[in-house]
Amino acid sequence: MKPFRYARARDPQEAVQMVAVDAAASFVAGGTTVLDLMKDDVERPSLLVDINGVAGRAIVRAGDEIAIAALARMSDVADDPEIAKHAPMVANALLQSASPQLRNMASIGGNLMQRTRCSYFRDIVAPCNKRRRGDGCSAIGGENRRHAIFGGSESCICVHASDLAVALAAADATIHTNGPGGTRAIQVSDFYLLPRDTPNVETALHHAELISSVTLSLDPALANSTYVKVRDRAQYEFALVSVAAGMEIVGGTIRAARIALGGVAPIPWRVPEAEAALVGRPATAASYREAAEIALAGARGCGGNDFKVALAANAVVRALEQIGSAA
Amino acid sequence: MDSAIPELATAGTLPSAAPAAASILGPGEVQIELEVNGERHELSVEPRVTLLDALRERLKLTGTKKGCDQGTCGACTVLVNDRAIDSCLTLAVMHVGDRITTIEGLASGEQLHPMQAAFVEHDGFQCGYCTPGQVLSAVALVREGRMTGDDAIREQMSGNICRCGAYENILAAVRDGARRMA
Ligand SMILES: Cc1cc2nc3c(=O)[nH]c(=O)nc-3n(C[C@H](O)[C@H](O)[C@H](O)COP(=O)(O)OP(=O)(O)OC[C@H]3O[C@@H](n4cnc5c(N)ncnc54)[C@H](O)[C@@H]3O)c2cc1C
Ligand code: SF4
Ligand code: FES
Ligand code: FES
Numbered sequence: 001m002k003p004f005r006y007a008r009a010r011d012p013q014e015a016v017q018m019v020a021v022d023a024a025a026s027f028v029a030g031g032t033t034v035l036d037l038m039k040d041d042v043e044r045p046s047l048l049v050d051i052n053g054v055a056g057r058a059i060v061r062a063g064d065e066i067a068i069a070a071l072a073r074m075s076d077v078a079d080d081p082e083i084a085k086h087a088p089m090v091a092n093a094l095l096q097s098a099s100p101q102l103r104n105m106a107s108i109g110g111n112l113m114q115r116t117r118c119s120y121f122r123d124i125v126a127p128c129n130k131r132r133r134g135d136g137c138s139a140i141g142g143e144n145r146r147h148a149i150f151g152g153s154e155s156c157i158c159v160h161a162s163d164l165a166v167a168l169a170a171a172d173a174t175i176h177t178n179g180p181g182g183t184r185a186i187q188v189s190d191f192y193l194l195p196r197d198t199p200n201v202e203t204a205l206h207h208a209e210l211i212s213s214v215t216l217s218l219d220p221a222l223a224n225s226t227y228v229k230v231r232d233r234a235q236y237e238f239a240l241v242s243v244a245a246g247m248e249i250v251g252g253t254i255r256a257a258r259i260a261l262g263g264v265a266p267i268p269w270r271v272p273e274a275e276a277a278l279v280g281r282p283a284t285a286a287s288y289r290e291a292a293e294i295a296l297a298g299a300r301g302c303g304g305n306d307f308k309v310a311l312a313a314n315a316v317v318r319a320l321e322q323i324g325s326a327a
Numbered sequence: 328m329d330s331a332i333p334e335l336a337t338a339g340t341l342p343s344a345a346p347a348a349a350s351i352l353g354p355g356e357v358q359i360e361l362e363v364n365g366e367r368h369e370l371s372v373e374p375r376v377t378l379l380d381a382l383r384e385r386l387k388l389t390g391t392k393k394g395c396d397q398g399t400c401g402a403c404t405v406l407v408n409d410r411a412i413d414s415c416l417t418l419a420v421m422h423v424g425d426r427i428t429t430i431e432g433l434a435s436g437e438q439l440h441p442m443q444a445a446f447v448e449h450d451g452f453q454c455g456y457c458t459p460g461q462v463l464s465a466v467a468l469v470r471e472g473r474m475t476g477d478d479a480i481r482e483q484m485s486g487n488i489c490r491c492g493a494y495e496n497i498l499a500a501v502r503d504g505a506r507r508m509a
Contacts, residue, residue, distance in 0.1 A: 001375040002375070003353065003354035003355075003373060003374075003375055004353065004354055004374060004375060005351050005352065005353045005354050005374065006351070006352045006353050006357075006374035006418070006420050007349045007350060007351045007352065008349060008421075009349050010348075010349055014348065014349055018349065018351075028418075028421075030416075030417075031416055031417050031418065031421065032398055032413075032416045032417075035377070035416050035417070035418070036397050036398060036416060038375075039396065039397065047351065048374070048418075050421060052421070075410075098398075098486075099398075099401065099413075099485055099486025099487075100411060100464065100467075100468075100482075100483050100485070100486045101398075101401060101404055101411045101412050101413045101464070101486045102398055102413060102416075102486065104410045104411060104412050105412045105413065105416065105417060234485075235481075235482065235485035236399075236485050236486060236488075
């Protein structure tokens, strides 16, 4: 790691201010993304502002809403009984992420801001438009088994690595921030940006803007939900494909559906057409298969990852079957 | 990790560059105090020194191992305030005021910790490189009340990779160690 300066902020305003005055400053929470990337020389912050002392780590239920502090650890949220009961796909996504040690370290805010695991992005001698715009993309025409089947562009075909973000996208969660310009509430659907020709810009967050919390609005389709993750080994591995799905089923008929896919696109990939196709239909295997085909209709592999199209469709069916029989 | 930096930590720091009041430390060495296995240690480290390197290189507590240095193996597992973490992906300066436990802190004198004894008895290792991390994860899983059966062991130990593939014996050791700790 290159030398850098370090400060421990005492409140959110101080943290924001310290990062705002230095274009090369970064926040650090758990450190499991930023320090990893600093060791590989992919990120070179001049100053790390430690935010662990600026706020609490609470998970609070108030009426039909659950607010999760950005500094809550992945393990805190995965173990929370209210989350497990009212938003099981969020708990499941976290329990299938990283390892117990990493979940004890990693914060919710940091998780949402993690960077892609594209191996070229982490290898500073390989051309990568995300690291330096204009250098080219080594994955296009290269090793792209783990890459996108939706949402890629001519400049980047990476996939977003967070499991939590997929569950939060399906849940229509809101990200609350505190920045130099005041506070904002951003829908997850507006938070992540497609690469287009600026793959270096990944989120709607501005420099020095701090995520303060994430809120979930509870509803029956979130309460009856799951997260299916398919990967090369059973645990401690990123997704090849994943599915966050929830359904409200009344008397055998689907009333509402939520589906987002992970491991398939540079952002968590919500599939509204597949959700709409389920509503009003019987909760049966035929309905699930049809929805899965609609969900994958626009998918396009780039060689090494062609297998993901069928894999993701099957994962959608498996997820819907799990919550279809649970209801 | 919820601690304020005590006065000591600001010694030998560069003057603050920003108008903010929190001290900006480094990039040169910063004096900090770490509590490891119940003992307080004063040391000087640059902010970029990981907790793992501080333990091994500065405090000469070499029981904690460096496998991958990137969070993918668990050889560097230590307990911070009783929770298992990977010490390679955190900075020493972030742990002022925390209670750190390494493998050296488990035994009482010559008396092995029950989990260590179970690993010896069940041959829960071959080369032994992953073992300190395995033992600490196993202790954490029992202390956190997660010991509900073999599936729970497999799940909670999944952050510790064993390149020798001693998993069957590790499983038996953790099962027995949990019984001994009860
Ligand atoms: C071996 C390994 C396996 C992993 N497997 C998985 C997996 O299977 N699934 C998965 O989802 N993830 C996985 N991860 C990623 C892991 O979940 C993230 O590294 C972690 O969640 C990041 O959180 P952190 O608090 O450590 O972030 P940090 O490293 O502290 O910060 C990451 C980034 O977010 C910024 N940041 C942090 N907090 C805030 C905030 N409140 N507001 C604004 N910006 C902020 C920082 O400035 C930095 O740029 C894995 C990581 C490793 C190392
Ligand atoms: S896919 Fe994106 S992150 Fe990977 S090499 Fe191409 S530009 Fe870089
Ligand atoms: S050395 Fe820390 S996880 Fe491998
Ligand atoms: S005993 Fe050799 S790595 Fe586990």
